[in-house]
Amino acid sequence: MTEPVPYRADVTATTAEIxxxxxxxxxxxxxxxxxxxxxxxMLRRDQGKLAFGVLQDSTGRIQLFAxxxxxxxxxxxxxxxxGDWVLVxxxxxxxxxxxxxxxxxxxxxxxxxxxxFPDKWHGISDPDIxxxxxxxxxxxxxxARTAFRQRSAIVASIRxxxxxxxxxxxxxxxxxxxPGGALAKPFVTHHNxxxxxxxxxxxxxxxxxxxxxxxxxxxxxxxxxFRNEGMSTRHNPEFTMLxxxxxxxxxxxxxxxxxxxxxxxxxDVIGSTTIDYDGREADLSTPWRRATMEELILEHAGVExxxxxxxxxxxxxxxxxxxxxxxxxxxxxLILEIYEKTTExxxxxxxxxxxxxxxVSPLSxxxxxxxxxxxxxxxxxxxxxxCNGFSELTDPAVQRQRFEAQEAEGAAGDDEAMVVDDxxxxxxxxxxxxxxxxxxxxxxxxxxxxxTTTIRDVVLFPTxxxxxxxxxxxxxxxxxx
RNA sequence: GGGCCGCUAGCUCAUCGGGUUAGAGCAGGGGACUUUUAAUCCCAAGGUGCCGGGUUCGAGCCCCGGGCGGCCCA
Numbered sequence: 333m334t335e336p337v338p339y340r341a342d343v344t345a346t347t348a349e350i351x352x353x354x355x356x357x358x359x360x361x362x363x364x365x366x367x368x369x370x371x372x373x374m375l376r377r378d379q380g381k382l383a384f385g386v387l388q389d390s391t392g393r394i395q396l397f398a399x400x401x402x403x404x405x406x407x408x409x410x411x412x413x414x415g416d417w418v419l420v421x422x423x424x425x426x427x428x429x430x431x432x433x434x435x436x437x438x439x440x441x442x443x444x445x446x447x448x449f450p451d452k453w454h455g456i457s458d459p460d461i462x463x464x465x466x467x468x469x470x471x472x473x474x475x476a477r478t479a480f481r482q483r484s485a486i487v488a489s490i491r492x493x494x495x496x497x498x499x500x501x502x503x504x505x506x507x508x509x510x511p512g513g514a515l516a517k518p519f520v521t522h523h524n525x526x527x528x529x530x531x532x533x534x535x536x537x538x539x540x541x542x543x544x545x546x547x548x549x550x551x552x553x554x555x556x557x558f559r560n561e562g563m564s565t566r567h568n569p570e571f572t573m574l575x576x577x578x579x580x581x582x583x584x585x586x587x588x589x590x591x592x593x594x595x596x597x598x599x600d601v602i603g604s605t606t607i608d609y610d611g612r613e614a615d616l617s618t619p620w621r622r623a624t625m626e627e628l629i630l631e632h633a634g635v636e637x638x639x640x641x642x643x644x645x646x647x648x649x650x651x652x653x654x655x656x657x658x659x660x661x662x663x664x665x666l667i668l669e670i671y672e673k674t675t676e677x678x679x680x681x682x683x684x685x686x687x688x689x690x691x692v693s694p695l696s697x698x699x700x701x702x703x704x705x706x707x708x709x710x711x712x713x714x715x716x717x718x719c720n721g722f723s724e725l726t727d728p729a730v731q732r733q734r735f736e737a738q739e740a741e742g743a744a745g746d747d748e749a750m751v752v753d754d755x756x757x758x759x760x761x762x763x764x765x766x767x768x769x770x771x772x773x774x775x776x777x778x779x780x781x782x783x784t785t786t787i788r789d790v791v792l793f794p795t796x797x798x799x800x801x802x803x804x805x806x807x808x809x810x811x812x813x
Numbered sequence: 814g815g816g817c818c819g820c821u822a823g824c825u826c827a828u829c830g831g832g833u834u835a836g837a838g839c840a841g842g843g844g845a846c847u848u849u850u851a852a853u854c855c856c857a858a859g860g861u862g863c864c865g866g867g868u869u870c871g872a873g874c875c876c877c878g879g880g881c882g883g884c885c886c887a
Contacts, residue, residue, distance in 0.1 A: 360848090375850080375851070375852095377848095377849045377850070377851095377852045377853090378846080378849090378852090379846060379847065379848070379849055379852075379853090380845075380846035380847055381846080381847045382846090382847050382848065382849075383849090384848075384849045384850075384852080386850085395849085395850080397848080397849090399847075400847080401847090413840080413841070414839095414840060414841090415840090427848055427849075427850095428848050428849095429848060429849070429850075431848085431849080431850065447823065448823040448824070448839095448840045448841060449823085449824080449839095449840065450823080450824040450825080450839090450840080451823095451824040451825045451826095451838080451839050451840070451851095452824090452839065452840075452851060453825080453838090453839070453851045454824070454825040454826085454838095454839080454851095455824080455825085456824070456825085457824090457825065457826095458820090458824090458825090458882080458883095459882070459883065460881075460882050460883085461824085468824095472824090562814090562887095565884085656887095796881095796882090797880095797881070797882090799881090
């Protein structure tokens with residue numbers, strides 16, 4: 333047992349409030365304003381019969397000023413460790429050198445830091461420690477605090493914006509009997525009571541569209557999805573997705589909504605539509621450019637392709653560009669592969685890439701003017717794939733064919749292919765009006781708006797290999813298998 | 814999965830053509846100091862050099878295997 337800490341503390345002010353309310357205080361002046369503030373002691377400078385400290389709370393930092401003649405247990409105060417939580421009560425004052433301070437007239441330890449805090453100047457530079465011990469990183473890394481505060485603000489802004497437009501927020505299952513709604517490998521788990529396999533959702537899509545069938549004309553969900561795939565600076569196995577569905581609207585409406593939503597979030601949180609990202613600028617102001625996938629392939633790869641292009645020609649192009657293809661790939665898949673290999677990484681955006689082939693878009697409705705293509709778009713913003721949206725496929729018979737085509741791909745070895753979801757088809761049979769859908773990667777959006785190039789810097793606890801430190805007492809060693 | 818790079822004290826980093834006892838700052842412990850700003854000064858302490866093999870009279874350093882991380886690629 334270590335020393336007990338108080339159950340509660342009476343805090344009357346934050347450091348930010350004090351700084352805001354006393355900006356004009358003259359050097360050496362004292363006020364009669366008494367405050368109680370709490371936080372961690374981040375720095376301490378003992379000076380004989382005086383001591384200075386820096387207290388940090390969730391809003392900022394302020395100096396503490398202690399005097400041997402007036403601070404109770406002065407020696408105890410100067411004996412505090414960096415990282416200790418303290419409650420300090422005293423007047424607001426300014427030192428002779430003009431540093432706004434709280435005089436330590438009373439103080440209480442709220443918790444002792446039993447472990448040494450990181451270097452007070454360099455902080456933590458080891459990314460592994462930053463991610464594994466976020467509880468320390470958040471104290472010592474200003475950028476981390478800022479990023480997560482902004483993350484919260486962005487999500488709140490999106491919720492508000494959608495609420496103002498009569499979208500209602502829902503929560504659909506994360507445990508799916510059939511993984512669906514995206515082309516991705518799921519995590520598998522087991523439900524004991526039902527004795528059945530369940531999958532962590534790879535997308536909420538099919539449930540949300542069931543809700544449109546159920547009469548929820550404008551519906552959205554912000555939640556975690558899980559994909560059992562590799563990790564990188566832009567992929568975490570679990571990430572946050574916004575999906576929304578809008579009855580009576582089509583993909584063109586949805587592109588307008590998308591660009592307006594992103595613009596609004598940027599203005600709301602960043603205060604600007606111009607962002608610096610990875611040393612380059614992007615202008616998020618509406619409208620964004622729209623171009624078909626094939627137009628963009630022509631621009632960037634210099635080749636003209638379409639679903640009418642002979643298969644051997646498409647295969648030859650894939651070969652030329654170094655794309656690995658499988659025998660069962662149709663022309664739509666080949667065009668997508670060419671796009672991804674030659675064009676996608678060249679795009680900076682914001683831009684809507686439109687008219688994806690039916691073959692690679694099993695849930696999208698066929699384009700009203702271009703057979704074989706869909707009314708689907710993805711947005712590229714600051715070189716990142718940000719979202720995916722389309723006019724939803726509403727015809728149950730066609731949806732069944734698409735699912736079956738997917739199953740055939742699965743049989744051919746594609747482990748990301750979809751399987752038939754009979755209940756979803758049953759829902760469509762009850763009638764789904766023309767509806768537009770959208771999925772936005774919230775983590776990616778936050779990266780773009782906050783200028784962060786690693787998803788791990790916008791996810792509080794990114795997925796890491798489990799730590800295995802035996803004997804140090806840091807982490808229990810896992811039992812041998 | 815492949816390539817490159819890294820791993821030294823709680824944290825940030827040194828050290829070397831293989832050579833007594835692996836250094837420093839910060840943090841932590843002692844002490845000095847009545848206006849500091851990463852305060853300063855003095856003292857003491859702090860290490861399985863990621864792990865396991867190998868080469869060598871001698872390995873933190875060279876070689877092999879493994880672990881973890883980063884970046885790039887698939």
